[in-house]
Amino acid sequence: MTGIRLYNTRTRTKEDFVPFDAMDVRMYVCGPTVYDRAHLGNARPVLVFDTLFRLLRHVYGADHVRYVRNFTDVDDKINATAVARKEAGAEGTLEDLIHQRTEETIGWYHADMDALGAMRPTAEPRATEYIGAMVAMIQGLIDKGHAYEVSGHVLFDVRSYPEYGRLSGRSVDDMIAGARVEVAPYKRDPMDFVLWKPSDASLPGWDSPWGRGRPGWHIECSAMSFELLGTSFDIHGGGIDLQFPHHENEIAQSCCAHPGSDFARVWMHNEMLLVEGKKMSKSLGNFFTVRELLEQGYPGEVVRFVMLSTHYRKPMDWTAEKAEQATLKLLAYSRTCERFAAGYIPDSSRASAHVIEALADDLNTHLALATLDAEHKKAEQMGDARTLADTMALLGFINFEGPISPEHEWIEKKGFDLNALAEKLAALRAAAMETKNFASVDALKSALIAAGVEVRMSKAGVELVPGAGFDAAKLDGL
């Protein structure tokens, strides 16, 4: 069996991965707050942990891996949208409008992540479905002396948990010294965080022993991971920005609620995303959603390829140039598969061992892609692209089930019959060979190139292939 090694944020070392139960490997990843379209940064953890999910399934068997990713559907931004809609005259109660908003956002999220080739997790629990579990966990924390109720709020007492700060390498005292946040007067300690907060009539709320209210952000992951994966599970993932305070708080809650448990054994954090070297932000004007990117014509596979070309623990810089290169690569692979594996049904379980090896080494996706490139070369030399196809399937660039399509979807989508033009060019060329006047041939050729078509002329004939920047509109009149 392939030995997987993973970098554990908790110990800050790369460790051999040993699951609690090889027949039931369990992973929890913090999912999105469903208030709006997913932006490109949201896609990174999705693709990183999708790749890990695929690797785990490959190593332990598809039926022996469970992957839980939550939807946070309790959030003030969601509430704000719902309130705004209500004020604009929308029908229904506030609860209806909130539900509507989260439903449509989840639909978008699924559509967008599907387009990137991300598999759906085994379970996608919503916070609102686990309010009871959260209330129970909060009550347990109060009973054990780790939480206290004050003016309608329930707060976690960080001083009751000596390990607090261990994941992020901070001490409570240091954090207080550098705190930038205004401290609520009712807190016993400035670092205490909210488990439950009161809701007034204008906000969604649930009945609880502490009055009508709603849960704090951190408790949902503790409650849902416990309900679905148990007190101890193998991997907990998310963006590095969640390391503190979110994950620190999760650990405090879960370990205090279930003394003696390990909670998550391995903590994995992906680094952030940059766009053209800068942090993606609305103010810099380099903020965009996955959907916008797809609508601009970037195929999901290309986004995936670019994302995987940087190791997950390094900042990932999204650039147009990388997308361009990724497109060319994928086109080349696709053509090789078309030539040397037409009709073949890819089987990810037969993927290249070298690629598996690269992934098993703390998800070295960049090396995996370099190896994929070598597989491509080999496929060309051997005239057999089956392993290339199998490996592409494992990495999520080809559907698991379907056979290789004649061309990748993004070329097909732009569907344009180039045969007529190819024949025309061939005829012109044949004539020019006689007359030695190549002016008309060159004119047509440049027009085709300008439209993003690759022109291949050899003794065997003329071949036209739509390239990365193919634009059918520019072919009008040729």
Place this chain on the structure above:
RNA sequence: GGUGGGUUGGCGGAGAGGUUACGCACCGGAUUGCAAAUCCGUGAAGACCGGUUCGAUUCCGGUACCCACCUCCA
């Protein structure tokens, strides 16, 4: 202020204490009406200063610069 990470050839980006990473670009060759695509080949690196070592880009220490988190943004 606290915590963590980074600095590799023109660009992107890895592994390994000593043997070519790789890709893209460039250059040379084959091929082509000219190209493109393809194939073959060459060149090019390890922020700075010390230390350990027979030998470091790879280990250790320091300096500089950059970045992220500490704000319910992945």
